[in-house]
Amino acid sequence: MATILVDLDGTLLPLDAWNPVFAEICKAIAERAGAPPDEVWRRAREKNLILMRRLDWRAFDWQQLFDAVAEELGAGRAPSVLEVLDKHLPRFRPTDGALEALRELRAMGHRVEIATNGHASYQLPVIRRLGLDEIVDGVRTSDAYRCPKTCPQYFQDADLMVGDNPIFDVYFPKRFGLLAIFYGDWEREAAEHSRRLAISIDAVRPDHVVKNLKELPDAVRRVLALR
Structure with a gap:
């Protein structure tokens, strides 16, 4: 898996x-x-x-x-x-379908980790509040690696990245050999984030796009089947 x-x-x-x-x-x-x-x-x-x-x-x-x-x-x-x-x-609430998607991915036999650019001191309280700590296998933060989601050590031993940021969740993961599923409006967000970070990602595409996290388990099945 x-x-x-x-x-x-x-x-x-x-x-x-x-x-x-x-x-x-x-x-x-x-x-x-x-x-x-x-x-x-x-x-x-x-x-x-x-x-x-x-x-x-x-x-x-x-x-x-x-x-x-x-x-x-x-x-x-x-x-x-x-x-x-x-x-x-x-007042923090998880995205609709998030908990169910994570549970299903683990039920499928996958190891699931949260991967965030945020620092552990800020993110761990949020993760605990949302109950995510009980349904994931680990958490990766940028301060733990002394780099955001832009360096090979951050993605070590991972197969697939899921997220809403075209640069950090698609461009860099694919650069280091991961598959990538984008959550959101790819065309709009790719143009905006490429402009903001001054990184051209015209030649990069996610392996799949979902608009709702309820679609994620099926998307993971499809993407992994293509490996």
């Missing part, structure tokens, strides 16, 4: 689940700095993007990013990301 890696944010968890966390942090920094919250968020995202374009795993250390923005704006340190996250975690 195969080792299947499944992305967390944007795949097993809707991306907008994090919006209240980031909004509260931006608001707190903005109040101290006398700046609009949108300006705080713009600066944090800019720093995130600069590091992502360097393929730097620190792009996903939100505490460091917000601390840097707060210091620039003369607001001291940012609020604790973990403390703010803990307040909002009770």
Whole structure:
């Protein structure tokens, strides 16, 4: 059987689940700095993007990013990301069909691991809250490998990557010999992420595309049958 890696944010968890966390942090920094919250968020995202374009795993250390923005704006340190996250975690919900898909993949005999660019300190509380820790065989985070989903050691011993990011969940996995199933609108997301990260992926295609995680087990069967 195969080792299947499944992305967390944007795949097993809707991306907008994090919006209240980031909004509260931006608001707190903005109040101290006398700046609009949108300006705080713009600066944090800019720093995130600069590091992502360097393929730097620190792009996903939100505490460091917000601390840097707060210091620039003369607001001291940012609020604790973990403390703010803990307040909002009770409202986090998995993507429709996520739990069922993971359970079915394991019932098929596959090893299933969560593979995220996020750091363990932020992601493990989310994984436990969603109950994902009870139905996966492992978790891979960028800080554990000192690289995001862009280096061969991250994908070692894996056969298939599933996720919503064309760069991290398709381009790099396929570069290192994995199969890839994309979750979402491939044409739209491929163009957007290629532009943002300045990486051309015109010659790359996922092995399958699903629009709903309920389709994932069947997609995995089809893709693995082609090996």
